[in-house]
Amino acid sequence: MKGTILRVEWRGGFRNKRLVFFNTVVPLAFVGPIVLGGAPGTHATAILVVLFALFATFGSSIPLVRDYESGLLQRFLMTGIDPGWLLLERTAAFVIIDFLQLFPAMLLIVLSTSASSGDGFLFLVTIFLTLVAGNLLGVLAASISRSIAEGALFSSLLALYMVHLSGVFRIAPDESFMRGLEAWMPFRPMYLAIGTLISGVDQWEGGRLMIPSLLLTVLMMIMTYLRGKAFFTGKYQ
Amino acid sequence: MGPNGSGKTTLLRILATELACSFGSLEIFGVPPGANKLAVRGRMGFARDQPILMESLTGRENAELFAELYGLKNKDAKSRLDSLFLSFGLSDVENIPVRSYSHGMKKKLQLLESFAHDPELIILDEPTLGLDPLGLEVFVDLLNQEQARDRCVVVATNNPEVAMRVATSVVFLVDGAVVTRGSPEKLLEQLADETKVEIRTSGNMQGDIDFEIEGMVPEILPGKILVSMPANAGSLPALMEGILDAGLEISKIEITRPDLSDVFLLLTGRALEEDVSGEEGS
Numbered sequence: 001m002k003g004t005i006l007r008v009e010w011r012g013g014f015r016n017k018r019l020v021f022f023n024t025v026v027p028l029a030f031v032g033p034i035v036l037g038g039a040p041g042t043h044a045t046a047i048l049v050v051l052f053a054l055f056a057t058f059g060s061s062i063p064l065v066r067d068y069e070s071g072l073l074q075r076f077l078m079t080g081i082d083p084g085w086l087l088l089e090r091t092a093a094f095v096i097i098d099f100l101q102l103f104p105a106m107l108l109i110v111l112s113t114s115a116s117s118g119d120g121f122l123f124l125v126t127i128f129l130t131l132v133a134g135n136l137l138g139v140l141a142a143s144i145s146r147s148i149a150e151g152a153l154f155s156s157l158l159a160l161y162m163v164h165l166s167g168v169f170r171i172a173p174d175e176s177f178m179r180g181l182e183a184w185m186p187f188r189p190m191y192l193a194i195g196t197l198i199s200g201v202d203q204w205e206g207g208r209l210m211i212p213s214l215l216l217t218v219l220m221m222i223m224t225y226l227r228g229k230a231f232f233t234g235k236y237q
Numbered sequence: 238m239g240p241n242g243s244g245k246t247t248l249l250r251i252l253a254t255e256l257a258c259s260f261g262s263l264e265i266f267g268v269p270p271g272a273n274k275l276a277v278r279g280r281m282g283f284a285r286d287q288p289i290l291m292e293s294l295t296g297r298e299n300a301e302l303f304a305e306l307y308g309l310k311n312k313d314a315k316s317r318l319d320s321l322f323l324s325f326g327l328s329d330v331e332n333i334p335v336r337s338y339s340h341g342m343k344k345k346l347q348l349l350e351s352f353a354h355d356p357e358l359i360i361l362d363e364p365t366l367g368l369d370p371l372g373l374e375v376f377v378d379l380l381n382q383e384q385a386r387d388r389c390v391v392v393a394t395n396n397p398e399v400a401m402r403v404a405t406s407v408v409f410l411v412d413g414a415v416v417t418r419g420s421p422e423k424l425l426e427q428l429a430d431e432t433k434v435e436i437r438t439s440g441n442m443q444g445d446i447d448f449e450i451e452g453m454v455p456e457i458l459p460g461k462i463l464v465s466m467p468a469n470a471g472s473l474p475a476l477m478e479g480i481l482d483a484g485l486e487i488s489k490i491e492i493t494r495p496d497l498s499d500v501f502l503l504l505t506g507r508a509l510e511e512d513v514s515g516e517e518g519s
């Protein structure tokens with residue numbers, strides 16, 4: 001396919017100016033009062049993690065279910081393209097679009113804190129990783145959905161559950177199974193990076209923290225590829 | 238050809254490898270699609286009855302997208318698409334977003350896209366539904382050109398005129414089963430000795446029309462009388478006399494040859510839905 005789907009999604013994604021406007025302004029409107037209003041660090045961090053996680057999962061699941069319902073996905077597949085690759089290319093396009101639309105909100109977070117440029121950069125990297133993982137989660141949620149409403153419901157459930165498993169809502173005891181699991185959660189690096197920015201206390205324990213999350217994200221990519229193949233070959237011969 | 242629910246679309250979707258056969262077997266290009274399904278799909282063009290397009294893109298961008306997905310090189314795609322856009326009368330609107338197209342324009346664009354990569358097998362579901370007369374002529378010309386190049390085109394349609402003009406073989410489907418198949422000319426031979434007469438009437442009928450005319454079974458509808466009679470229409474004067482005697486006025490008489498929808502009715506006892514009026518087929 002040589003990036004055909006990625007290019008076309010990219011082009012289409014910025015054609016709807018109203019959607020681009022709201023996707024840029026709404027996160028900004030959420031983030032603004034939180035980071036400028038003096039919310040307690042733990043609360044602000046949790047809310048921002050939830051916001052980014054939901055934005056990422058919704059970004060892929062809703063368009064995917066919509067295009068499945070309209071028959072557009074099947075039409076793409078009838079050209080002979082690989083279904084798994086189709087999903088991955090679309091996900092890549094959604095991640096880039098989401099990142100650009102969230103960029104003003106991310107910039108506001110960085111500028112509202114006295115973070116070092118290193119922490120700011122780390123924050124952007126972890127948000128990108130979150131968007132990759134969240135969009136992949138959204139694709140998986142979409143593949144078990146039968147309507148846009150179900151897509152939204154399953155996406156939120158999966159995202160919130162992953163946020164929970166990332167240790168955002170509670171502190172797991174040291175050496176516990178849940179503590180071990182946290183390290184593998186793809187939203188965990190973002191949580192730590194935002195925590196570092198907001199609180200000013202370094203919660204980041206070095207790049208090794210990223211490795212399990214990255215591994216799980218790669219695993220999710222493979223699952224998405226296989227799910228695409230299984231879903232479309234199962235349903236359409 | 239077949240009425241709604243006869244299995245036309247299901248058959249086409251199976252041929253296009255979009256649906257699995259629940260029984261029987263399928264061979265495309267001489268082999269079962271199986272593991273080669275993606276490669277097989279790349280060698281065919283498939284257009285559903287309802288146009289499915291990326292609404293935010295322009296017509297040209299849509300066509301280029303599908304040409305590229307089918308593996309057409311940019312240089313080849315440009316000249317091929319230029320020619321198709323011109324033929325279908327879409328050149329003036331090719332740079333306008335598809336969301337502002339009419340249904341007929343979208344239909345033309347989807348047809349154009351299914352021909353663009355020069356497929357060996359073209360599968361079209363109700364392609365003439367919603368086309369204007371120009372689009373219909375372009376479509377018929379295109380099919381005839383493809384036929385002349387030994388391309389295989391499978392079309393589901395309930396438009397007898399289109400079937401007559403493009404088909405080398407017609408299959409009648411009812412309830413998922415083939416009733417008969419043959420060339421249009423061969424099928425029409427079954428009604429070769431008949432003529433259809435439609436008489437438009439006005440006024441109130443006084444008494445009965447004299448039906449005692451050999452070989453005629455008139456069907457009296459509000460404002461018109463339909464009758465089939467021997468090909469020479471020799472009984473027409475007697476019928477007209479009967480109508481006038483019944484106090485009706487005759488405003489129009491139309492004599493036509495039976496078409497494939499009449500043969501379908503004769504063989505199955507069921508009417509084909511007329512999709513040229515804009516009704517959606519199955």
